[in-house]
Amino acid sequence: MPGDTTTHQQTFPAIGQIAADMRRVGERYELRGVDGWLQGRTMYGGASSFLAYAAARRAMPDLPPLRGAQIGFIAPIGTDLDITVSVLRQGKSVSQIQTDIHFEGALAHRGLWLFGSARPSNGSVAPGRCEGFLPYEDMDEVGSPEGLHFVRNLDIRRAEPEGGVPPGTLRRWVRIRDRAGLDPIGELVLIGDALPPGSIRMMERQGPISSINWSLTVLGDAPTTREGWWLLETSSNHMADGFSSETLRMWNADGVEVMRGLQSVAIFG
Template sequence: MDRQTTAPAIGRIAADMPQEGGHFTLRGVDGWLQGRTMYGGASSFLAYAAACKALPDLPPLRSAQIGFIAPVGPDVDITVSVLRTGKSVTQVQTDLYSGSVLAHRGLWLFGSARPSNGAVAAPHAEGFLAVEDMEQLGSPEGLHFIRNLEIRRAEPKGGLAKGKVRRWVRLKDRDGLDPMGELVLLGDALPPGSIRAMERQGPISSINWTFTVLGDSPVTRDGWWLLETSSNHMAEGFSSETLRMWNADGTEVMRGLQSVAIFG
């Protein structure tokens, strides 16, 4: 495949992946690479999709803990196993192997709704620029997966603050995606906010990603999501990052934490 073009719809790739019980095989998923590894949102989405395909009666996704253990190449094998099923919560583990090496592990928490004992509304974003007023940004060299996305600025040029990045993001081809899978796919799409605090250019690598979904039926307008990464603390080659995601109206739909390795 010409990597200068958009990759096949990842929703269709996931829907068509060969299955034998709780084991899935994918070959040639090279349109979602960033350097020597697959974009973390894509590998996490494939693991999520495998869990949903192996266990079709799962309740809505509530949270996940993702470990980026080793580089994920274009050829992957995924195993799905149930850790525990309770009255309303099912916990699932996915292991993604690349070249027979364990490269990605996901712990997924799915939970059924039950009568609410109180309520707290999801936070609303402030100070963002309307997506309709912004122009498309270019694709950085080496990040092939970015060609599958439309990205627009959501902050004044120059940024909001040191250690923070905010952008509008939309998938070009959403065919075959369920709304929750779209959040998993796009929630890690931005570089860490620490990129704006680096004194010189150098490699960066996500080590893990933990997130909670705010609600069980995410919706937005025209496919646009507002994403933000923000460094909480950056020192000694590591950064603690908060990742947030809102819909086009500014209602938060996902919040996460991530550890990032800073090289160079």
Template sequence: MSTLSSAARIGKIAAELTAEPGSDNRRFVLRNVGGWWQGRTMYGGASSFLAYAAARKAVPGLPPLRGAQVGFIAPVGADLDIRVTPIRSGKSVTQVQTDIYVEDALAHRSLWLFGTSRPANGGVSARVAYDMLPVDEAPAIPQPDGDFFVRNLDLRRGAGKGEAQPGTIRRWVRLQENDGIDPIGELVLLGDALPSGAMRAMERQGPISSMNWSFTVLGDAPETHDGWWLIETSSNHMADGFSSETLRMWNADGVEVMHGLQSVAIFG
């Protein structure tokens, strides 16, 4: 069992994950994890990153992550158990399931898809964002008050004033402390960092909640400059208290590195 103070950095937490004795290296117990809060739950990128790190610890020699399907079932608190279940290992793709339990209740479930590179039968290059605001010209966004996960990040605006599309939020995001996190783990940690694009279309302020997150990683070795990634959330359809969202992430050169979809519940 790992007991960590609220000051512990998430890269350090992942690096020090130790399986419970007798669990066949498949159960990890974390206590007093803090510093990554989003209201009454752990920020979804942080809980997903810890699950991803547990999968890599439990199944040595996994190839690069190609995609994942994440279900945000219930709030994830400071005390959590992560259980890893290898599903299938084929010639090129390995599927691993992770379950996060809080007080013996399932709170987070993910299916991770790891794939070995092989000779390509053709190719399509990742799309480039030609309309992005360069990070060195982007105004900084002030840090919020309180214990909120974005206090671990540097944020800058990703679009000029009045340039954002309806129902869309775009921001430059960078970890303040990388702590040796591998590049794909960094995408998992940051890919869900922005609010729902639907917030730009809400008639009044109110709570929202991500229900799931499905994404693919574009390439097996993402790189950027000075730690900056451009992230966008955009509502495809918002009605009846729900929003379908597209999440995209680019490196500092504007090359897309992650593409995802998310279902969001809108309250209030």
């Protein structure tokens, strides 16, 4: 991710504050003038997904922890958006919630959110650990590419170990500069889609890329890390015919996995 490494000043409202300021108008939540989170002509997918998650939390504050989500990036989203929240099913321990984001009157983003209360365990499997990673304290900063305005809200450092990572894989340390107003799970949703797909490293010529969907699973209900740093990785499982299947992984600063996802990506050019 080459670019200017001198831009550090936070010039936009914290996204936690943006979410707190969303207005309820009838059956929808309104957000107007959401600035600082665009990537080209659309909002960064982690930001739009976080705002949908925040709307669900606002509509139903007693929901249990988020366990997973399926997100469709249907159309570009600009700075003015409307969010609706609906209950698909609410059981004793599991609630399935749908969020829809409309931009300029058209459906642009749909989230299916799975919230689940903890119950007595019948066996256990510990989360995986990242082997051979390099601590964020030892890594150099990475600059912000042109056109990806949302990256100015992040601190990004290199994270690839000696010997590199497999082909079609990208790994970075990432931290949100202003974490005010973010709950731990909301922070993961916001940052989980921050890297370009790993397939960007296998492209034979430069061209646009676009995320189509994102399926994520949260590992645990109380993720923690040090100083806000998370280790992110995107890796192409298969790239052909203008599409890539990507695995997305996230670890905390100690190398404990906290989120895993799958994503379909369209590759142009």
